[in-house]
Amino acid sequence: MAANRRRLTVLAAACATAVTLGATALAVTSASAAEVPLKGYELTWGIKESYRTYVTGMAAGTFTPEAGATQAGDNGVFTFVNGTGSYDSEAHTVALGFEGALNIVSKAHGFELKLSDVRFDSKDARVTADVTKAGTTEQDVPLAEVTVNRAMTDMTTRLTKEAGDVFGSSSYAGAAGDPLTVVEKKAESPTPTPTGTPTPSAGPTGTPTSTPTTTTATPKPTGSTTPKPSPTEAATKGAISYGTLGWGVKQSFRTYVVDGVAKGRITVSGGAEQASGNGVFTFPDATGTYDTDADTLKASFMGSVNFKGHEDNGSHGLDLTLSDLKAEIDGGSGKLTADVDSLGEKSEDVTLAELRPKSADLTAKKDVITLDDVTATLTAAGSEAFGGFYPAGADLDPVDVAVALTADAELPDSEPTSTAGTGGGTGGTTGGTTGSTTGGAGTTGATTGGVGGNLASTGSEVPAGALGAAAAVTVAAGAGVVFAVRRRRMTGSAQA
Template sequence: MPARRRRSTALAAAVATATALGATALIGAPAASAAEVPLTGYELTWGIKDSYRAYVTGMAKGTFTPTGGAVQADGNGAFTFTEGTGSYDSTGHTVSLGFRGSLRIVSEAHRFDITLSDIRFDSGDAEITADVTRDGTTTDDVPLAKVTVTRGMKDMATELTKEAGEVLGSASYEGAAGDPLTVLQTTKPSPTPDPEPTDEPTGEPTADPTGKPSEKPTDKPTDQPSGKPTDQPSGKPTTPGEPAAPATRGQIADGTLGWGVKDSFRAYVVGPVAKGKVTVSAGAKQAAGNGAFTFPDASGTYDTEAGSLEAAFKGAVNFKGHASNGTHGLDLTLTDLRATLKGGSGTLTADVTSLGKTSQDVVLAELKAKSPRLTAKSDVITVNGIAATLTKAGATAFGDFYTAGTALDPVGLSVALKDGAALPGGSGSGGGTAGSGTAGSGAGSAGGPGPSGSTTGGLGATGDLTGGLAST
């Protein structure tokens, strides 16, 4: 199946290339010469991954330097490699192109120096490759991304490879979506505008209008009116006893908050690039295996009728790495975490200390719970799986390691409404417990700003976890 799909996408790209070359270039040629048609004047534009670019120029305080015909778009944008040459194989229906220009990626703070050169795109293999020079050693034709080849070769989806993760310094990049790829001929022959307007407009207008009007108008009016009136009125009358048992509002007696910040960030911190460590203190715990954190001793207020709570938690977590001459390129501490919810929405704030400078009450994330209601059972309110999205202020606090809007690890919290109420043991956003201790430096996968994912490990382990906090 993979081979068949690759061939079909390669054929689609080949058809587009044939169109760009002009019909006479292929049809009028003898069979022997039609097997390979030379191609010139192409450009390839690809940004690798936007969060990686933000990391290099932000937290890593590094630079991108394109040379030899390569350029970078303004605002730390994507890279374009020029003067692409190659061939179209009409027998295999593939396009193979190589491009001029190289890209050097340097960070003195995080101690890496990487050069990408001889960028190549092959529609048959559906991949981007490059020669990679690191520490004075060059490896040829390293596959950086798999490509979903399309007919127009514009904004093609890419998926970063295992090798890309090794080049970029984080195993978490493997399988992550890269930036879109565009391969275009800079000087198009006159026949090009004729076929493309007739092909693409006829296909897309027909599919979109018929699908969208017929599905959405019928689904939404039918589902939502019938579902919501039936669920909500029937649920509340049948359980009148539960809301009456605990108080509807008051002071929080105790509680815990579980949050892993972001699993790829933890992996980066404990990876071999940063060679740093994660340290929890003041009552906070970390789960085994570089897992999520638990912050204890909640205090605050709740109102189940309004569906609101405000809770502050004790404990601190410190991320430190990129040691050099007694200093660290990364030294980040989160303390005084506070969570608010009202009607299912809220915020997560913390005091943030980065490289000795403290900012109080930084709104790190916007929160979205699965339900707007807060229900107390046995005098405990538990809310798990709260989606957390990085804010602009949070992105700044993390040195633009990730961009605003990035999904962080989910948040879980449990608060006791009365003294002595039993909190769920080891519950929260992660689950699981482990003993205290310190793990060796360099444990875990290589670090770097990677894709979002679920929280690894669980709540409950105390101690330091040594690893690699990368400033890369």
Template sequence: MSATATRARRRPVMFAAAVATATALGAAALATAPGAAAASVPLTGYELSWGVKESYRNYVTGPYTKGTFTVTDGASQADGNGVFTFTDGQGTYDSTNHTLHLAFKGSLVAESPVHGFKRVLSDFQYDSATGVLTADLTADDGPTQQDVPFAKVAAPTGSDMSGLATTLTTEAGTFLGSPSYAGAAGDPLSVVKKQGTTSPSPSPSESETTSPEPTSSTEPTSSPTSSASPSESETGNPSSPKPSDSASRSAKPSASASPSASTAPAPSRGDIADGRLTWGVKESFRGYVVGPVAKGLIAASDGASQASGNGVFTFADATGTYDTEGGTLSAAFKGSVNFKGHQGEGEGGGYGLDLTLDNVRAALDGGSGKLTADVTSLGEKSPNVVLADLKGASTKLTAKNDVITVHDVTATLTEAGAKAFGGFYDKGAALDPVNLSVALTKGAELPSGNGTSGGGSGTGGTGTSAGTGGIDGTGSTTGGTGSTTGGTGGSMAATGSNVPVGALGAAAATTVAAGAGVLYALRRRRDTQA
């Protein structure tokens, strides 16, 4: 299906930071005569990157499903069973309501001859007004359903459309084959302008006579915080006015009009003023704790919070130091997270699993680093445990609007981290990615989201029938909800990579998880007695 720029059924809703977006768009959308009706601005050359859900990708390509992903018609997939990218995004920008609608090329096929399913997704469309990502869906050899709501997408911050949190819809859960996916957090979604593309703009003489604002682009920039004006990034003209010039004309404050944006930038090195780190530890571990075997709970406290749906954790109030020239950063975050499970019989029975992580710290040097925390297991505290080796996508640290933001840092379990988790995971196991943002000045505004699916502190609750078959299974687990039998026709399972319920059966998967729980309790008793 081709891009449709003027869908009347789309409900116009403003961006959370409309002024910042409008500023990034340049004067092609703004330089109209007073009172003139604003027209839709055509957009071209965008890309959408989204992995749907990491545990789903692991399930499809896992050792039991033995499936594959095939991308065609302009789509691609990152190495290592990574995220998918859809290209040639076209659509329109509504300069009145500061919303956009884009449609992308590319098809994605998930297929498993072993489990007998084939799922085709195509014609992805993102509408910032409704905050919905739609797609055309084809299950097996059935008819194609068009424009199906597939994920809810968090509102962008100004013109920054990278790392947007997503929540899978009920329709997505049905299509993927497990009700437990409905309402679950999907992978972060990013929409960026492909470098090197051009966009319509008025001639230089028009822009000079009608408006003093930058006019080299009519589209949102791909820069996360638009620290450079469109004219600087696209035409190389350093003398053109910056976004803050036009943003200051609005009565509504925005990131570009913050105190930090109007003052001198922070020095290249110094003390961190604030910050937060978002990390889920390991999705399958969270599911196991509140699942039907451990029947436990998760509690975030002392400044930490957990996203809804048994989501990731956010640790706040960062302190530490940074050096952008040297590419180094060291930050400590407030907050504590406790995991409890396998409670003993009778009132007041102790827990066989009682693990607390606090005093979380992240250090980066040239793109690599360590994630450290104080670990308390069954009442015994071990300070300064290096839980994970970190690896960022870039060796550099760049401050924009006096904020350093690093997304999707790979976290790999260390030997010390494996011991902290009772030996359930081997050294080198992949943990959830780390996202962090640190403010270099008190006036700097931290971006919202950081890949989370929601805020607020909470607990995982007691699980009784969660969609997880074992410690490496995943699904929607908070409060013990979910499915243990898979989805439509039993073709998909509500699991992660290692214990597919659809292949082994719910009873077999529960047995595996129960054995893991007993092993954990026995190991802990043995260690205590030693």
């Protein structure tokens, strides 16, 4: 449901404006096409500094770039040019191939190799190249695994086993490589020279008195974000570009499910994430509208969270899923709704909580509206969703909302700011990634591939706080919820 709304919003925006990645205008020829063509990118990578030192030092060798590739001075890093490829606007991933080649030769140590057709794929999170050795070319050899970040600059790399084979030392396999950067490079545009004025010449120090300017921009797709158009100032009202909602539901409930007698697990999906230590949840990909003059905000978020516990012969007394979360703010009040699926019975748009922001004024800073620690109070409908064992008016975990009003705006650090949403006890930890689970007796390692799955997964983390003496009280409070739900399905079964 939320995904359909998101697609409609994105398609409508595509019809109205040329979507861009970073500061690059990308003409969208078909609103239904997921692939957006890219061109004019550069990849800069030094392989590994100690390797460069070895080649030019002990091996008395040389690096010779060709076909447009370059090397920075003082035996520096290499740049490959004219990158072309595509951006997947649904998966938020990029795939680029670059021009240029690099010859690496040492007669003293008897090696000669050539790297060409360098490629970067954010989905696979790696850089590859065609490698020519002894007259034989092997295509698309994976040279390094890349920890892709949203800016695609100074990305950490780790050399592969294949890289160890290519560069002649098994010690390189698994070793840290040089940082990798991929940026869009615009054509140089020299400063206009008045008619009749000679072209600026080098000054006394050899530095040109007038230097052509080069503008670079970095694509910023994010798992959790949309492609970014060229910078524009946000209007006082309009459509949300992207954003996140952070909420832990209720700490005592999380603790009960994972660490209590429910002996259950918590699973996030659809792009939602859970912080480590049985922490709070982050729901991504906001769509909706805002009006800072009227102090109103309506935002829908992707992702879902499932609470499951009290297993009995394959059946669960607790099986509760919250999805399609929506936050609505109108001045100093608001509401939080979700689709609720309890033991297979689904209710849509249930108002779970009344919201009360710290301020009635809805303001944007740097084209971002941020609402931290919004008070959330359980409604009567929310109490029913939890089986009636949390009374209406009970405090839930606070809500954090951050939405970008323009696609070039940067959200603040996605780490949840609330300290009330941390879990503890003996339960497992989660990797904070799509599809991850928090279990009562183990650890999870579910992760998404490539760029955090998609150049946007930032992975919210919250330190696990000690529950102390309060644990017994919070667990007891959460227990009633499960038992009430269980009675609906297992009529006549004894309460634990």
